[in-house]
Amino acid sequence: MPVGTPVTLVDVSVESVFPALEPLLPRVSKPVQYVGGELNATVKDWDAAAVRWALMYPDAYEVGLPNQGVMILYEVLNEQPDVLAERTYAVWPDLERLMREHGVPQFTVDSHRPVGAFDLLGVSFATELGYTNLLNALDLAGIPIHAADRTDDHPIVVAGGHAAFNPEPISPFVDAAVLGDGEEAVLEITDLVRAWKAEGRPGGRDEILTRLAETGGVYVPRFYDVEYLPDGRIQRVVPNRERVPYRVFKRTTMDLDAWPYPKQPLVPLAESVHERMSVEIFRGCTRGCRFCQAGMITRPVRERSIEGIGAMVQRGLEATGFEEVGLLSLSSADHSEIAEITKGLADRYEGTNTSLSLPSTRVDAFNIDLANELSRNGRRSGLTFAPEGGSERLRRVINKMVSEDDLIRTVSAAFSAGWRQVKLYFMCGLPTETDDDVLQIAEMAKNVIRAGREVSGRKDIRCTISIGGFVPKPHTPFQWAAQCDPDTVDDRLKKLRDAVNSDRALGRNIGMRYHDGKPSLIEGLLSRGDRRIGRVIERVWREGGRFDGWSEHFSYDRWVRAAEAELTPLGVDLAWFTTREREELEVLPWDHLDSGLDKEWLWADWQDALDEREQDDCRWTPCFDCGVCPAMGTDIEVGPTGRTLLPISPVGKGSPVRNPTLTKG
Amino acid sequence: MLIPVAGHPHPRGVALSRQQQPNPSAAPVQKLRLRYAKRGRLRFTSHRDIARTFERALRRAGVPMAYSQGFNPHPKVSWVGAAPTGVASEAEYVEVSVVDPVDPEALRTALDAVLPPGLDVLEVVQSAGGALPERIEASAWRVELPGVSPEELTEAVAALMASESVQVERLTKDGKKIVDVRPAIVSAEVGAPADAHSSDAGHDARDLSQPCGILMTVVRQTTPTVRPDDVLSALRVVADLVPPVPAKATRMAQGRLDDEGGLVDPLALDRAAEV
Numbered sequence: 042m043p044v045g046t047p048v049t050l051v052d053v054s055v056e057s058v059f060p061a062l063e064p065l066l067p068r069v070s071k072p073v074q075y076v077g078g079e080l081n082a083t084v085k086d087w088d089a090a091a092v093r094w095a096l097m098y099p100d101a102y103e104v105g106l107p108n109q110g111v112m113i114l115y116e117v118l119n120e121q122p123d124v125l126a127e128r129t130y131a132v133w134p135d136l137e138r139l140m141r142e143h144g145v146p147q148f149t150v151d152s153h154r155p156v157g158a159f160d161l162l163g164v165s166f167a168t169e170l171g172y173t174n175l176l177n178a179l180d181l182a183g184i185p186i187h188a189a190d191r192t193d194d195h196p197i198v199v200a201g202g203h204a205a206f207n208p209e210p211i212s213p214f215v216d217a218a219v220l221g222d223g224e225e226a227v228l229e230i231t232d233l234v235r236a237w238k239a240e241g242r243p244g245g246r247d248e249i250l251t252r253l254a255e256t257g258g259v260y261v262p263r264f265y266d267v268e269y270l271p272d273g274r275i276q277r278v279v280p281n282r283e284r285v286p287y288r289v290f291k292r293t294t295m296d297l298d299a300w301p302y303p304k305q306p307l308v309p310l311a312e313s314v315h316e317r318m319s320v321e322i323f324r325g326c327t328r329g330c331r332f333c334q335a336g337m338i339t340r341p342v343r344e345r346s347i348e349g350i351g352a353m354v355q356r357g358l359e360a361t362g363f364e365e366v367g368l369l370s371l372s373s374a375d376h377s378e379i380a381e382i383t384k385g386l387a388d389r390y391e392g393t394n395t396s397l398s399l400p401s402t403r404v405d406a407f408n409i410d411l412a413n414e415l416s417r418n419g420r421r422s423g424l425t426f427a428p429e430g431g432s433e434r435l436r437r438v439i440n441k442m443v444s445e446d447d448l449i450r451t452v453s454a455a456f457s458a459g460w461r462q463v464k465l466y467f468m469c470g471l472p473t474e475t476d477d478d479v480l481q482i483a484e485m486a487k488n489v490i491r492a493g494r495e496v497s498g499r500k501d502i503r504c505t506i507s508i509g510g511f512v513p514k515p516h517t518p519f520q521w522a523a524q525c526d527p528d529t530v531d532d533r534l535k536k537l538r539d540a541v542n543s544d545r546a547l548g549r550n551i552g553m554r555y556h557d558g559k560p561s562l563i564e565g566l567l568s569r570g571d572r573r574i575g576r577v578i579e580r581v582w583r584e585g586g587r588f589d590g591w592s593e594h595f596s597y598d599r600w601v602r603a604a605e606a607e608l609t610p611l612g613v614d615l616a617w618f619t620t621r622e623r624e625e626l627e628v629l630p631w632d633h634l635d636s637g638l639d640k641e642w643l644w645a646d647w648q649d650a651l652d653e654r655e656q657d658d659c660r661w662t663p664c665f666d667c668g669v670c671p672a673m674g675t676d677i678e679v680g681p682t683g684r685t686l687l688p689i690s691p692v693g694k695g696s697p698v699r700n701p702t703l704t705k706g
Numbered sequence: 707m708l709i710p711v712a713g714h715p716h717p718r719g720v721a722l723s724r725q726q727q728p729n730p731s732a733a734p735v736q737k738l739r740l741r742y743a744k745r746g747r748l749r750f751t752s753h754r755d756i757a758r759t760f761e762r763a764l765r766r767a768g769v770p771m772a773y774s775q776g777f778n779p780h781p782k783v784s785w786v787g788a789a790p791t792g793v794a795s796e797a798e799y800v801e802v803s804v805v806d807p808v809d810p811e812a813l814r815t816a817l818d819a820v821l822p823p824g825l826d827v828l829e830v831v832q833s834a835g836g837a838l839p840e841r842i843e844a845s846a847w848r849v850e851l852p853g854v855s856p857e858e859l860t861e862a863v864a865a866l867m868a869s870e871s872v873q874v875e876r877l878t879k880d881g882k883k884i885v886d887v888r889p890a891i892v893s894a895e896v897g898a899p900a901d902a903h904s905s906d907a908g909h910d911a912r913d914l915s916q917p918c919g920i921l922m923t924v925v926r927q928t929t930p931t932v933r934p935d936d937v938l939s940a941l942r943v944v945a946d947l948v949p950p951v952p953a954k955a956t957r958m959a960q961g962r963l964d965d966e967g968g969l970v971d972p973l974a975l976d977r978a979a980e981v
Contacts, residue, residue, distance in 0.1 A: 059747075066750055067792050067952040073755055076747040078822050080762075308762060310748070310755045310822065362762030362820075394731075394773050394781070416777075693768045694732065694805055695781070700768025703808040703816055 055087050058145055059153040065139040073311045074102035075136065077150035080308035081360060083119040083126075084152050090125035092235045094118055094227070095149055095159040095196065097178060099171035100590060102130040102150070106307060107315040109369070110165045110202060113302040114227050124231055127151035127159075131174040132181070134587060134594075140181060147182035156182040160234055162196040163227065164215075166204035169567035170560075170590035172211055176582040179214065186579070188216045188263060193245045199230065199259075206291070206338050207515040207631040210567050210574035212262035216246075217253055219260070220634060221291030221338070222324070224300050226258060251284055260289040260634060267572055267630075273613040275571060275628040290635045291338065293675050297324060298349040305360045317365035317398065320353045321345065322382070326371035327677070328403070329656045330429070331440045331646060332468065334514035335371055338636045340669040342660060343678040347378050347385065351686045354386060358395065358697040365396045373399040374406035375660075377680035383414040385686025390418050393697045402426065404443045409454040424455050427466035430474075431482035437653040438473050440646075445485055449492050456493040462503040463489060469533055470511040470525030470558065472650065479533040482506060483540035487547045505552040506541075508534065510561030514568050516636045518646035520629060523622040524565045530558030559597040563589070565619040566604065571630035574618070576607040637675075639668025734772035734782060734803035737833040738810055739973055740817075744795045748824030749954075753788035759825060760800065767816040770806040786839050787960070790933055795957035796828070797845075799972065801838060810980075834979035841972035842927065844892060846959040847934050849921040853950040859919030860896045862945035866937075867894055874939035876930075883930070887940040890932040893967050894923040924967060 066072035087093070096115055098105030105111065111128060118126035127149035132140065140146070146155040156162060156178065164175055179186045184195050191198075200208050200218040208218035219226045230253060237249045244251075253259040264285040268276040280287060294300055306318050323344040326336040345353075354366055368382070376382065379399075386397055397415045404426045412424065428443055430436040436443065452463050467482050486504045493502030510530055513519045534555050542548045566574060580603040581589075588594035604615040623629065625644055632640070642665075646656060659665055660679055670676050693699035744751065751759070761781055764771055773779040782803040789795040810830040818827040851859060866872065872888040897920030921941075925932050934955035941947040961969035971977075 063747075064951050071752075072750040072792065073752065076750050078747060078824065080759075080822060308759075310751050310759055312754065312758065316758070359766065362765035364761075364765070394771075394779055693770060695771035695773060696765045696768050698766060698768035700816060703767075703769060703812050704806060 055154050055158045057153040058148045058155060061143060061145045062140075062148065062153060065136065065143060065145065068139060069136045070133065071311060074130075074309075075132070075150065076310075077153065078310060079106070079150075081305040082151055082307060083115070085119065085125040087125065087152070087154070089123070091123040091238065092125075092231045093159045093161070094124070094126040094231075095129055095154075095156045095162045096126055097129045097156075097162060097164045097175075099131055099164055099166065099174035099178065101133065101588070102309070103311060103313045105130040106309045106311075107313045107319075108165060108167065109303070109319055109321065110167075110223060112307055113300075114163065114165075114223050115307075116303050116305065117224055117300075118227060118231065121228070121231065123235070127154060129156050129178065131171075131178060131588065137177070137181065137587075147178050157184050157196065159196045160238070161230070162198045164198065164200050164202075165223075166200055166202040168590060169204050169210070169564055170595075171204075172567060172578050173582040173586040173589055175211065176214060176579065177587055187213055189213070191216070191246065193242060195246075197234070197246070197249065201226075203335060203338065204568075206334070206634060206636060207568065207570075208260065208262065208634075209267075209572050209630040210570040210578060212572050213575040213579070215262065216250060217259050217261050219258065219292065220289065220636065222294040223292070224294050224302070226292045229256065230259065251282070255284045255286070257286045257288075257290055258292055261285070262572075265633065273611070273617065275630060277628060278630075278633045288633050288635045290673070291637060293341075293673055294324075295343060295675060295678065297321070297343050297345040297678075301345075301349060301353050301356075304353075304356055306357055306363075308361045308363070315367070316363070317367045318354075318357045318361050318363040319367040319369045320350055320357060321369045322350055322373060322376050322379075323370045323679075326375070327659045328372060328375070329440050329646075329658060331438075331518040331650050332429070332471065332511060332514075333371075334517050337517045337638060339371070340637065340667065341675050341677040344376060344680055346680070346682055347382050347684055347686060348682075350382055351385065351389075355389075355689060355697070358390075364394055365398055367398045367400050369400060372401050372403050372406070374402040374411065378682065379406075380411065380414075381681075381685055383411055387414040387417040389686060389689050390692060390697055392694060393418060393692050394695060395697050404428070404447045404451050407451055409451075409458055412455060412460070413458065423462050423464055424452070424460055425464040425466065426451070428485065429466065429468050430471060430478065431467060431480070431485060432478040434653060435471060435474060435478040437655050438650050439468075439471055440650070440655050442655050445488065448485070449488055452489050453492045453496045456502060457496040461493075461497075461499070461501055462505070463493075464505045464507060465489070467506060467508045468511040469508050469537075469555070470530045470561065472513075472519060472522045473653075474525070474533075476533055476536055479537050480540050482508070483537055483543075483551075486541065486551045487544065490547050490550050501550075503550050503552065505554060508537075508553070508555040510556065510558045512561050512565045512568055515629065515631045516638055516643075518643050518650055520569065520643065521623040521625070521627075521647055524562065524619045525558070526620050527558030527562050530561070534558075556592065560589075560592070560595055562615070562619055563595075563597065563600045566600070566615060569630070570618055573608065573611055573613065577603045580607055635672065637667075637669035637672040639666065639672070642667050731773040731775060731779060732805040735805060736807045737801055737803050738808070738813060739831050739833050739838060739976055740800050740802065740814070740827055741829040741973065742798050742800065742821075743826045743828055744789060744793075744798060744824070745826065746794070746824045748822065749789075749792060749794040751825075752791040753785070756788070756798075756825065757783070757785065759821070763817055763820045764802065766820040767813075769802070769808065769813065769817070770804045772803040772805050784838075786842060787927070789957050790935075793934060793955045793957065797957055797959045799838060799842070799960065801833065829973065831973050831976040832980060834976045836975065838972060841962055841970070841975070842960045843962050844924055844926045844960070844969060845957050846922070846924045846969055847937070848897065848956045848958050849923070849934050849938065850954040850956075851919040851921065851938075851949045852953075853916050854919040854947065855917045856896055856919045858947065859921060859941075862941045862947040863894050863896055863921065865944040866891070866940055869944055872940040872943050874936055874943055876936060876939070885930055885932065885936060887932050887936050890926045890928045891937065891940075892924040892926055892963060894921065894937070896920060897922045924963075924969070926963070 814830040
């Protein structure tokens with residue numbers, strides 16, 4: 042497949058490419074994902090827009106469409122009268138081949154406009170495994186993959202999402218990165234671009250990037266030089282021009298009730314990975330799980346009010362017709378009024394077949410009343426908990442303080458109330474982990490089956506254990522840790538499998554799901570890598586790397602070969618970036634990117650982890666000085682408000698919407 | 707063929723042994739029959755895509771749907787056949803059951819308003835009983851073949867109709883399969899140039915400069931099903947006809963065959979009972 046040969050645009054106008062795309066669609070799988078036309082999609086007049094954004098989620102449509110981040114920005118931008126935003130997703134290799142053959146460029150699904158024609162291309166990275174898809178989309182769009190080769194005619198490529206907290210590995214390919222919440226940031230970027238365009242684009246690309254950088258909230262990698270020590274570590278990262286700050290700060294949207302997005306969630310025609318409507322009930326988490334990058338970089342906790350949640354649910358149900366509402370956050374049962382919210386919603390939607398789900402719940406914050414409210418008006422979803430570590434000792438190391446007693450108590454209550462199945466999530470390869478820590482996962486699963494059989498008097502109890510490989514992430518206390526090598530992970534998983542199967546009477550009711558440790562090592566390379574990793578990503582993409590988050594497309598050998606070819610001449614290697622433990626004073630590639638967390642506090646928390654000392658949650662105990670609130674001028678925003686949800690009278694029968702015009706008059 | 711409600715990715719049927727049945731749903735009081743069209747880019751939807759989209763539209767329109775019982779209740783919606791992915795249709799049928807009586811025309815308007823353009827509700831009648839699938843035995847198809855001249859097509863169709871049997875190869879998920887297409891074909895002819903604008907024209911960008919043969923064919927619903935694709939394969943077998951670009955097929959009607967080889971409207975009996 043000829044990559045790197047730019048797609049020739051027959052015509053650089055912004056005509057729809059659909060006439061050229063349509064004849065290709067009968068020849069690809071699931072063509073519906075490329076036709077757009079989603080419910081609540083917005084199509085605006087191109088010529089009337091002053092600033093035009095293409096928003097990309099760099100994975101398949103079925104994964105990208107439900108992404109809340111893209112959906113929120115899409116709506117926030119399109120609400121501006123003179124701004125237009127359209128969406129684009131990674132195309133599968135079958136369509137890519139035909140697009141290259143027929144000269145069809147990367148397009149948006151809304152109006153099928155070529156991505157290269159937009160002012161800005163915003164890319165949301167939930168995971169580092171989307172990096173090769175970014176390169177492929179740029180290439181298909183006819184945009185030079187290297188930021189340095191772009192001219193005033195090319196879109197400004199802006200990265201966001203959690204992976205943007207260390208954008209160094211993709212710094213050769215992006216023009217800018219935004220850390221943190223995007224709602225307000227995209228509008229500020231839009232304002233700067235609008236003004237610069239209105240002035241006649243003075244100073245070209247260089248000037249608009251400088252204006253963005255000098256806000257202090259947009260990172261422009263080209264304006265920073267990285268110097269290295271002879272041993273390969275970073276010596277320092279310094280700005281190379283005057284108007285650019287030394288540190289770039291993350292953005293924090295404080296009042297969630299003022300940002301009730303998405304108001305009109307997108308509903309695809311195609312099947313997606315989340316067949317439900319989501320309402321974010323709070324942002325941030327201070328439980329302090331040491332492996333959890335999301336919990337560290339999204340502080341402080343900011344709750345949406347019970348009334349704000351109620352209004353978003355009703356408006357969203359009317360706008361989408363979904364049968365399930367996910368109450369989304371990093372740990373949903375921790376909302377200060379979760380009981381009132383779930384009861385209030387279950388009361389409101391009685392008889393309408395509308396079910397609720399809490400995608401992330403802690404065992405210690407969960408109870409059976411909550412479970413019953415969730416399934417009162419609709420389908421009963423499974424119960425899922427994440428103890429993460431098999432042994433009490435390991436859970437102290439990672440600061441996930443849920444006890445096995447808590448777990449057994451909760452699942453027993455669920456089994457006696459009619460549930461038959463529970464799913465448990467764990468990680469393998471955590472710092473200080475031994476074989477024994479992992480083997481205790483098997484004991485925990487067996488105890489769940491025993492408890493379930495006892496309270497229900499039935500044999501058909503099931504427990505599924507799902508195990509992911511641990512990847513140390515930037516801006517966490519584990520950012521200094523040595524990543525576990527894949528062979529050790531694989532060996533422990535094999536021993537765990539044997540331990541589960543050692544007792545057939547219990548083992549046959551335990552399912553086990555895991556991947557081998559290799560993809561995690563590459564994710565680790567991309568997570569904690571620096572600018573030198575850009576060459577590895579590029580080589581992998583040129584050799585055919587796409588969709589690295591999909592096991593059927595991921596090639597470990599290709600990554601290893603590319604790392605060897607590109608890093609050896611620089612005196613470093615794959616192991617240096619992954620399984621090497623860092624020292625306290627090493628300059629980390631993301632040190633100049635400020636998540637608010639105090640590096641000294643992170644180090645102290647890392648030492649506490651090694652000493653198996655736990656840390657409380659600042660929502661209920663005094664501040665422990667992680668540094669975020671004073672650095673960012675923020676504070677935790679939590680209830681309870683003491684208010685309740687008033688019933689909506691009347692709701693429909695069999696539908697959350699009542700339509701009196703249907704009834705025979 | 708009655709297809710049960712599709713489109714639920716979640717496994718069903720867990721744990722039905724609780725003391726009481728959850729989610730008691732009121733009994734259905736009325737069944738409605740709908741004819742809808744699948745047009746333009748919406749022809750790329752699969753049957754499952756349409757089923758999901760339809761169920762959500764019913765909820766947004768506030769239709770008082772009847773639901774099945776149990777831990778995983780689904781709305782009572784029955785699909786009658788379904789045009790394949792990539793094929794447009796002017797005559798798809800579905801039945802829905804409600805717990806409060808509704809006015810058919812009001813339902814048509816309300817549902818059409820919340821469905822995406824291209825998925826259009828054309829007609830709603832109250833069921834007068836009987837089984838709808840039994841009123842359907844054949845489909846009329848209209849296939850546009852851009853780049854194929856009407857003369858070339860006329861010759862190929864004549865060769866097809868002159869054959870008693872035409873074996874074509876079809877790829878199924880179990881591998882290759884040989885199907886005899888000819889017995890299912892009731893009639894086939896070349897459409898007049900006046901037919902060259904389909905109801906889809908408003909949705910599609912088309913190149914009008916090249917010739918476009920129009921195949922009009924009535925095909926019996928047999929097992930295995932013979933689809934428009936198979937008819938085109940038969941034209942390749944009998945006359946080496948290979949369209950330079952993918953053909954566009956539209957189902958124009960479904961129904962029982964009458965004595966002249968036409969199709970009887972499957973909702974005619976229900977409509978007669980309404981007045």
